[in-house]
Amino acid sequence: MPSVPRWIDSVVKALGLPENKGQNVFQMATVDASGKPKVRTLVHRELFQPSGRPNLPVILTTTDVRSPKVQELRANPYAELCWWMEGSKDQFRISGPVRVIPSPHADRTAWVKGEPSVAFDVVEEQGFDWEKKRSEVFDNMSAHMKASWCRPPPGSVLQSYQEAKKWTGKVPKLGEAESEDDRRNQEQALQNFALVLIEAVEVDWVQLGEQPNRRTRFLRVGEEWTEEISVP
Amino acid sequence: MPSVPRWIDSVVKALGLPENKGQNVFQMATVDASGKPKVRTLVHRELFQPSGRPNLPVILTTTDVRSPKVQELRANPYAELCWWMEGSKDQFRISGPVRVIPSPHADRTAWVKGEPSVAFDVVEEQGFDWEKKRSEVFDNMSAHMKASWCRPPPGSVLQSYQEAKKWTGKVPKLGEAESEDDRRNQEQALQNFALVLIEAVEVDWVQLGEQPNRRTRFLRVGEEWTEEISVP
Numbered sequence: 042m043p044s045v046p047r048w049i050d051s052v053v054k055a056l057g058l059p060e061n062k063g064q065n066v067f068q069m070a071t072v073d074a075s076g077k078p079k080v081r082t083l084v085h086r087e088l089f090q091p092s093g094r095p096n097l098p099v100i101l102t103t104t105d106v107r108s109p110k111v112q113e114l115r116a117n118p119y120a121e122l123c124w125w126m127e128g129s130k131d132q133f134r135i136s137g138p139v140r141v142i143p144s145p146h147a148d149r150t151a152w153v154k155g156e157p158s159v160a161f162d163v164v165e166e167q168g169f170d171w172e173k174k175r176s177e178v179f180d181n182m183s184a185h186m187k188a189s190w191c192r193p194p195p196g197s198v199l200q201s202y203q204e205a206k207k208w209t210g211k212v213p214k215l216g217e218a219e220s221e222d223d224r225r226n227q228e229q230a231l232q233n234f235a236l237v238l239i240e241a242v243e244v245d246w247v248q249l250g251e252q253p254n255r256r257t258r259f260l261r262v263g264e265e266w267t268e269e270i271s272v273p
Numbered sequence: 274m275p276s277v278p279r280w281i282d283s284v285v286k287a288l289g290l291p292e293n294k295g296q297n298v299f300q301m302a303t304v305d306a307s308g309k310p311k312v313r314t315l316v317h318r319e320l321f322q323p324s325g326r327p328n329l330p331v332i333l334t335t336t337d338v339r340s341p342k343v344q345e346l347r348a349n350p351y352a353e354l355c356w357w358m359e360g361s362k363d364q365f366r367i368s369g370p371v372r373v374i375p376s377p378h379a380d381r382t383a384w385v386k387g388e389p390s391v392a393f394d395v396v397e398e399q400g401f402d403w404e405k406k407r408s409e410v411f412d413n414m415s416a417h418m419k420a421s422w423c424r425p426p427p428g429s430v431l432q433s434y435q436e437a438k439k440w441t442g443k444v445p446k447l448g449e450a451e452s453e454d455d456r457r458n459q460e461q462a463l464q465n466f467a468l469v470l471i472e473a474v475e476v477d478w479v480q481l482g483e484q485p486n487r488r489t490r491f492l493r494v495g496e497e498w499t500e501e502i503s504v505p
Contacts, residue, residue, distance in 0.1 A: 068355045070302035070312035080302035080312055080355040082364055123300045123312040132314055189486075192504050196488075199502040205485035253437035254421075256428075270431040272424050 043096035046266040048244045048259045049088065052124070052133055060128030067124035069102070069239070071139075073109075074116035081110065085124070086178060089238065090160075092167055096264055097160035099238050100135060103178060106143040106235040107194040114139050114153045120239050130249035137242035142171045143235040159264060160240045171236070179234050180215050187212035190230035247273050275328035278498040280476045280491045281320065284356070284365055292360030299356035301334070301471070303371075305341075306348035313342065317356070318410060321470065322392075324399055328496055329392035331470050332367060335410060338375040338467040339426040346371050346385045352471050362481035369474035374403045375467040391496060392472045403468070411466050412447050419444035422462035479505050 055061055070080040087101040100122060104110060114120070121136035140161055141153035179187065191209045199205070209226050218224040244259040254273040259266050287293055302312040319333040332354060336342060346352070353368035372393055373385035411419065423441045431437070441458050450456040476491040486505040491498050 063359075066357065066359075068300040068302075068312055068357070070300075070310035070353075072304050072308060072310050076304060076308065076349070077351055077368070078302035078304050078310055078312075078349075078353045079366075079368075080300055080310075080353050081366060082355060082357040117308070117310075119309055121302075121310045121312050123314060125298065125300070125314040127295075127298075134311075134313060136309070136311075189505075195504050197504050199504060202485075202487055202502060205487070205504075208485060210485075253434075253440060253442075255434055255437070270434060272427050272429050272431060272437075273421075 043094060043264065045095040046098065046241075046244075046259060046261075047268065048133070048246055048257075048266075049095075049098050051131075051246060052088070055126050055129050055131045055133075058126075058129050061126045061131075062128070064126045064128060067122045067133075069110075069237075070121045070123070071110060071113045072117040072119070073113045079110065079113055080123075083237075091163040091169070094160070094163055094264075096266065097163060097240070099160050099164075099240050101178070102237045102239075103182075104141070104235050104237050105190055105195050105233050106141065106147055107233060109196050111141055111153065111235070114141055114237075118153050122239060132245075132247040132249070134245040135239065135241050135243075137240040139240070140238045141235050142175060142238065144175070144232050145172055146232060147235075158240050158242075159261075161238070175234065175236050176215065176231070178236060179231055184211035184213060187230050188226070190233040191226050249273070275326060275496065277327040278330065278473075278476075278491060278493075279500065280365070280478055280489075280498075281327075281330050283363075283478060284320070287358050287361050287363045287365075290358075290361050293358045293363075294360070296358045296360060299354045299365075301342075301469075302353045302355070303342060303345045304349040304351070305345045311342065311345055312355075315469070323395040323401070326392070326395055326496075328498065329395060329472070331392050331396075331472050333410070334469045334471075335414075336373070336467050336469050337422055337424075337427050337465050338373070338379055339465060341428050343373055343385065343467065346373055346469075350385050354471060364477075364479040364481070366477040366479075367471065367473050367475070369472040371472070372470045373467050374407060374470065376407070376464050377404055378464060379467075390472050390474075391493075393470070407466065407468050408447065408463070410468060411463055416443035416445060419462050420458070422465040423458050481505070 065085045083102045089099040089101045120139045124133040138158040188209045212226045242261045246257045248255040256271045256273040258269045297317045315334045321331040321333045352371045356365040370390040420441045444458045474493045478489045480487040488503045488505040490501045
């Protein structure tokens with residue numbers, strides 16, 4: 042069986058250090074339709090891999106399918122993540138093609154599908170149930186987070202900060218709706234909720250906590266990972 | 274006299290909060306020559322402004338002029354910064370044109386100069402002494418940091434982590450060299466050290482510490498800043 046690339050062990054180990062507690066956010070850079078760079082903070086949700094293929098890791102995060110970043114990804118379905126872990130002074134830069142998995146009821150233009158790529162193609166061949174995954178990830182979010190997908194489209198203009206006070210504050214878990222409002226909110230949130238998948242093909246790991254500092258570059262060639270030491 | 278845009282006050286205030294202590298790093302996204310996104314962590318050094326023009330703020334950070342990011346900026350001299358302050362849950366996304374100011378003795382191709390832009394043009398008209406600024410910023414760095422610019426070019430391949438043990442560990446302040454080696458190292462470090470300047474023209478501030486969450490977009494139109502409330 043193919044094995045997990047060494048950098049995944051390093052990410053998992055770094056995340057488990059007490060000094061990195063709570064450092065589960067990274068910045069995702071994309072390129073918009075005009076060729077300009079864009080970058081924002083996202084919460085890391087899961088390290089995903091196709092069944093039996095731990096050599097093809099995918100980073101899973103989430104978004105509102107109406108957000109500008111989905112439009113940007115439609116124009117350029119490729120991203121680089123920068124995961125800085127302040128406690129241990131580790132930086133992982135992870136890049137590769139991106140897929141956005143929206144509700145099956147979403148407008149088809151909401152899907153982001155770039156050029157064919159190894160991990161995503163394997164997952165598709167395996168007939169993976171993305172809708173089940175999407176529901177599970179959604180349900181694991183806090184009630185406050187679920188409610189964020191009931192807001193007007195991210196980035197749209199408001200007349201005042203007051204308007205936000207009218208928004209739904211909490212949305213219960215699926216199956217725990219207590220009112221018609223709860224059910225309507227769940228439906229709306231789930232309609233706007235999407236998974237964002239970044240297939241890792243290149244990783245640059247800088248260890249500023251080591252003296253002398255270390256840097257290692259990992260590159261996936263076909264399905265194999267190569268490793269190269271370089272100057273930090 | 275023109276005034277400081279409101280978002281600068283917000284950055285300064287957020288940085289001064291005890292819960293944000295030490296949160297002086299941001300991620301800078303650029304686009305490489307092939308159109309792919311790149312992003313890495315950098316240390317914020319200074320909020321710079323042309324003399325008498327606080328309405329034209331520039332974010333100042335530093336780099337090794339031989340680093341891949343300088344090549345990327347030469348191809349696309351525009352960046353977006355993402356400054357996430359974990360303590361207060363503030364995110365500032367700041368974008369605009371970029372200049373790289375290397376040693377006057379550096380290869381002229383090391384300079385990054387994009388299209389004309391308001392703040393950089395004003396600074397140039399004012400005859401600002403960039404070399405004096407570059408030396409001052411360099412001298413304020415730690416001895417360990419100064420030594421990092423004496424390494425082989427960032428990103429170049431090493432045979433083993435052991436090679437790094439031969440590198441210079443510390444470089445003293447200018448004027449405090451005690452040996453011929455110190456002087457040679459200072460000269461080399463100063464030759465590779467460069468300022469990176471990001472002229473802010475658009476700022477997106479998200480306040481996740483506020484309930485309900487707030488988002489405000491600032492846009493510089495000519496020399497005036499406009500402000501718009503939007504959905505987080």
